[in-house]
Amino acid sequence: xxxxxxxxxxxxxxxxxxxxxxxxxxxxxxxxxxxxxxxxxxxxxxxxxxxxxxxxxxxxxxxxxxxxxxxxxxxxxxxxxxxxxxxxxxxxxxxxxxxxxxxxxxxxxxxxxxxxxxxxxxxxxxxxxxxxxxxxxxxxxxxxxxxxxxxxxxxxxxxxxxxxxxxxxxxxxxxxxxxxxxxxxxxxxxxxxxxxxxxxxxxxxxxxxxxxxxxxxxxxxxxxxxxxxxxxxxxxxx
DNA sequence: AACCAGGACGTGA
DNA sequence: TCACGTCATGGT
Numbered sequence: 636x637x638x639x640x641x642x643x644x645x646x647x648x649x650x651x652x653x654x655x656x657x658x659x660x661x662x663x664x665x666x667x668x669x670x671x672x673x674x675x676x677x678x679x680x681x682x683x684x685x686x687x688x689x690x691x692x693x694x695x696x697x698x699x700x701x702x703x704x705x706x707x708x709x710x711x712x713x714x715x716x717x718x719x720x721x722x723x724x725x726x727x728x729x730x731x732x733x734x735x736x737x738x739x740x741x742x743x744x745x746x747x748x749x750x751x752x753x754x755x756x757x758x759x760x761x762x763x764x765x766x767x768x769x770x771x772x773x774x775x776x777x778x779x780x781x782x783x784x785x786x787x788x789x790x791x792x793x794x795x796x797x798x799x800x801x802x803x804x805x806x807x808x809x810x811x812x813x814x815x816x817x818x819x820x821x822x823x824x825x826x827x828x829x830x831x832x833x834x835x836x837x838x839x840x841x842x843x844x845x846x847x848x849x850x851x852x853x854x855x856x857x858x859x860x861x862x863x864x865x866x867x868x869x870x871x872x873x
Numbered sequence: 874a875a876c877c878a879g880g881a882c883g884t885g886a
Numbered sequence: 887t888c889a890c891g892t893c894a895t896g897g898t
Binding site for chain 3: 701702703705706709738739740741742743744745746814857858
Binding site for chain 1: 876877878879881882884
């Protein structure tokens with residue numbers, strides 16, 4: 636038994652519920668969350684509430700790859716102005732228009748192609764929950780993006796591992812830096828499955844846990860040397 | 874002026 | 887399998 640569950644409770648005590656995945660401003664969200672943007676909905680787990688919000692999460696998951704969320708919000712707002720937050724609307728855009736809209740999110744040549752192919756993919760799903768392997772077969776969807784889509788757009792119990800997660804557990808001495816994505820994921824999922832056998836509740840825990848790790852990492856793991864001032868290294872470090 | 878941001882992909886060994 | 891270069895804008 637490792638310290639995965641205690642770390643979750645520590646982070647929750649520090650920061651409280653985060654309310655991921657953020658969506659563009661709409662009723663029911665809380666734009667007042669400290670240090671973040673609009674579209675958070677802390678303490679609520681009924682998102683996405685429709686296919687439109689589901690697709691917005693899928694778009695954001697690709698746009699945020701190695702990109703700050705502030706930049707992603709600009710891109711999403713541009714797409715919203717173009718009525719392109721639906722598969723039909725996005726696919727109808729001229730290529731140059733699409734690239735210009737998502738340009739603030741970086742890698743716009745690559746991501747434009749990814750988003751267009753995702754429109755067709757999402758339409759063919761027709762509301763079905765995709766398998767993880769199916770997502771991984773799509774261009775532009777790697778392990779983290781697949782898990783983010785499954786966890787936040789489809790409510791599936793898939794733990795999301797990102798660069799922040801790696802930095803934190805590395806600083807805590809739980810792994811060394813070269814451990815594979817799937818191994819880090821399993822490190823979290825094994826104890827969480829045991830502690831939270833109810834899958835629906837575990838989804839909420841996974842959603843909060845990843846968001847809490849990001850919130851914590853933004854404070855203590857964004858600049859080298861990573862972990863400077865982190866209160867958890869003393870408390871939980873190996 | 875570097876470094877970082879809620880990574881993924883193509884390549885070569 | 888895996889380390890490495892590439893993709894790109896925007897903030898610190």
